[in-house]
Amino acid sequence: MPDDGGSDDPRLPEPEQPPSRAPERGREWLRHNRNLALGLGCVALCGVIAVALYSMVKSDRQRATSALTVVSSAPAPVTPAPVSPPSAPEVPLPLATDGEPLDYETDDGEPRERAPKSAPKHYTTVAQAAVESCTTASVDGLSRQIIAQARCIKPNQFVPLPSRPNLVIASQVFPYLELEAKNRLMKALDGKPKQKMTINSALRTVAQQYLVWRWSATKRCGVPLATPPGESNHEIGTALDIAEAGTWRPVLEAQQFKWLGPSDRVHFDYRGGGAAQNAGTDVMAFQKLWNRNHPDDKIAEDGRYSPAVEQRLKQSPPDGFALGASCTKAAPAKR
Numbered sequence: 001m002p003d004d005g006g007s008d009d010p011r012l013p014e015p016e017q018p019p020s021r022a023p024e025r026g027r028e029w030l031r032h033n034r035n036l037a038l039g040l041g042c043v044a045l046c047g048v049i050a051v052a053l054y055s056m057v058k059s060d061r062q063r064a065t066s067a068l069t070v071v072s073s074a075p076a077p078v079t080p081a082p083v084s085p086p087s088a089p090e091v092p093l094p095l096a097t098d099g100e101p102l103d104y105e106t107d108d109g110e111p112r113e114r115a116p117k118s119a120p121k122h123y124t125t126v127a128q129a130a131v132e133s134c135t136t137a138s139v140d141g142l143s144r145q146i147i148a149q150a151r152c153i154k155p156n157q158f159v160p161l162p163s164r165p166n167l168v169i170a171s172q173v174f175p176y177l178e179l180e181a182k183n184r185l186m187k188a189l190d191g192k193p194k195q196k197m198t199i200n201s202a203l204r205t206v207a208q209q210y211l212v213w214r215w216s217a218t219k220r221c222g223v224p225l226a227t228p229p230g231e232s233n234h235e236i237g238t239a240l241d242i243a244e245a246g247t248w249r250p251v252l253e254a255q256q257f258k259w260l261g262p263s264d265r266v267h268f269d270y271r272g273g274g275a276a277q278n279a280g281t282d283v284m285a286f287q288k289l290w291n292r293n294h295p296d297d298k299i300a301e302d303g304r305y306s307p308a309v310e311q312r313l314k315q316s317p318p319d320g321f322a323l324g325a326s327c328t329k330a331a332p333a334k335r
Contacts, residue, residue, distance in 0.1 A: 126139055126315070126318055129211065130314075134220065136208040139207040139208060141317075141319035145289055145320045145324045146205045147205060147282075148325035149324075150285040152326065153281055153285060156178070156179040157237050157281050158203060158281075159176060159178065160175060160176055161176065161177060161182060162186065164186070164189045165193065166189055166195060166197060167189055169202075170199065174204070175203075176203040177238070178236065178238050178270065178274075180270070181237060181275060184257065184272060185255070191251060192248075195244075195247060195248070197243075199241065200243055201240070202239070202240055203234060204234035207313065207316070209227070213229055230279055230280065230305030231279065236280075238269055238275050239270075241268075245259070245265055245266045255272070257270050257271070257272075258271045280303025283304065284303035286309070286313065287301040287303070287309065289324070289325070290316070292321070292326065293323050
């Protein structure tokens with residue numbers, strides 16, 4: 001009987017075995033391990049990055065703390081002053097001997113001087129004042145004597161200017177004009193009562209003219225140009241220097257004042273009827289004053305500015321002579 005338990009006969013075929021799952025498991029293992037490795041790698045990389053960032057932040061904090069410590073212990077830096085853009089250089093004003101700056105309102109160098117803060121220096125002679133001063137106030141005393149004597153000679157040549165609400169006269173100005181020039185000026189002022197006029201120069205004596213002429217000749221005191229003594233219209237009472245020249249020019253021209261032009265833009269000369277035609281009243285006044293005080297050294301009383309007059313003027317006291325103006329005519333010499 002056949003044996004149901006099987007046979008040892010080698011010729012019989014072997015029963016079929018189910019296919020092996022080992023390769024599939026290997027692949028699954030590899031996939032699993034690869035994903036795991038990738039995950040672990042990412043975690044490790046993130047850790048490295050985090051450590052690096054932490055180190056960088058910590059290092060920056062340390063450097064900042066160190067820098068702050070150094071800055072706090074160092075002296076405070078000096079902040080440079082802001083630099084302004086370059087501008088045109090300013091021309092310094094000339095200084096008087098008392099240190100007070102002067103300025104000039106005309107192109108021919110006729111001075112408009114500021115009131116000094118202290119009493120002006122007194123000089124021995126007009127020549128010394130011309131060399132050491134830069135203000136016509138240095139010959140103020142002598143100038144007042146010359147004006148007073150000139151008014152004795154020709155009362156209508158040096159007439160005081162009356163006040164007006166719209167008239168401003170600078171402190172250093174001698175407010176005198178020739179009679180008709182004065183009348184025409186008042187008409188101009190009364191025609192524009194709401195318009196201010198500032199007079200910076202009017203009458204000037206021969207002593208004052210000598211100073212500005214010498215300053216011009218020697219390039220002193222900022223005076224570029226000046227008329228020689230005995231030739232300026234300021235000496236005969238027909239000239240004005242006005243600060244608001246542009247505003248007043250049409251009005252003054254209507255009153256026969258002539259504008260001198262761009263070369264002296266503030267200067268006006270009265271050229272109408274009755275205007276003084278000859279210079280020399282102030283020169284004659286000086287000649288009379290000199291002769292009264294120097295009876296042994298008399299000069300001609302002709303109103304002409306000569307070398308002899310200039311020599312005496314340079315020797316004269318800027319504060320005035322001992323004997324001032326006199327309107328009394330000298331008695332004729334006895335025969």
